[in-house]
Amino acid sequence: MFPLEALVRRITPRVTPLFVALLAVLITVLVGIVLAIMLPASAAESAARPCAVGSGPNLSGKRFTRVEQLPANLRCATLTNAKLDELDLTQRDLTGAVLRGASLKEADLTQAHLEYADLRGADLTSADLGQLEAKQADLRGAILIDAEAGQAEFPHADLSKAVLARAVLTQATFTNAKLVGADLNQATMGQIKARTANFSQAKMKDVKLGQAQLQHTVFKDADLTGATFTQAELQGADFTGAIITSASFIQASDVNLTGARGEGSNVPSDAIVAPAEETQAAEDERPASTDTPRSSGGISPALMVVLVSAFGLSMTLLIWGLSSGRRKRSHATFAMARHAAEEDVTRFGEEIDTLDFEMKVKAVSGPSHDWRAALDAYEAAKQALMLARTPGELHAAAAAVHHGRLALHRVRASMGRTYS
Known part of the structure; x- marks a missing residue:
């Protein structure tokens, strides 16, 4: 092993140009693969929309004081900067509508449909979103x-930098939603479903998350001061860099606070706790080595011992460096493979959601056994991802996704025959 590594080191200067060329080819191939994945996904997402964006009535900038002033059909309507304050929009279908910058203060959107809608910068202060x-x-x-948003559904939605302070979101669904940098201070989020949601850098002071389903949820660098996680399910949740000062974890399950900042309260006895400050302090408090060789006045035997010791130390460091490099490369390879597998499983889940939405829109259904097979494959893929520790073990997740997609294809084929 070591002669081979020495040979590689000797020939490295000669193969550097070839390595650079191979790296350029690899980058080109990877970019092509990413584009090939993203473009079909975008096309599929567009095809899943019930109507084209902007294909509905154009009501940009208009002010409405009575709901009767609105058209009956608002699917994919353009309502950019429109004024809809205090209107009763209960159960209205605004699927795919463009509501950028629209004002919906105190509007009633109970059971309304806003799937695929564009609400960037919209003002829904004190709106009823039940x-x-x-x-x-x-x-x-x-x-x-x-806002009052009990039992609201936000799966796969993007609420980055949204302001939801003091919002009531009890039993809301945020599965795989993105809330990066969102302001959720003092929000009530009891019993929410937020598996794999991303709350990185979110402001969540005094937020109530009792009995929340937060498996594999990301709280990186979030401010969770005074938050309540009573009986929350936290398997795989990431608290790296999060501030958990005075946060309560009464009867929470699978708590892992590795890398969190501050000190939580009522942390379960079986929790994994390794705050960032303590980890750094442990590193700083390690005693420095005191094995400094003393000068012996130039006596030849002593000098020889020093040289031999230095050589031995150098060889030890060299061997350790080579071994460490292999471990790092192995870990990096597995991390990349796992990330790619996670993205594939997530896309498969989105494909299931999209097909489910299509079936509801078209009022058709596929064969129940194939639909169940697809759902079971999705659960199996997630389980395989959770248990995988080596690149080889990720094949189980890929196999489950493959079989699940075949089942979805059969469901789509059956839907096509039924719908036609």
């Missing part, structure tokens, strides 16, 4: 202060 359907909606920068 049982709202907002799958894959874009709510970046939206204002939902004091």
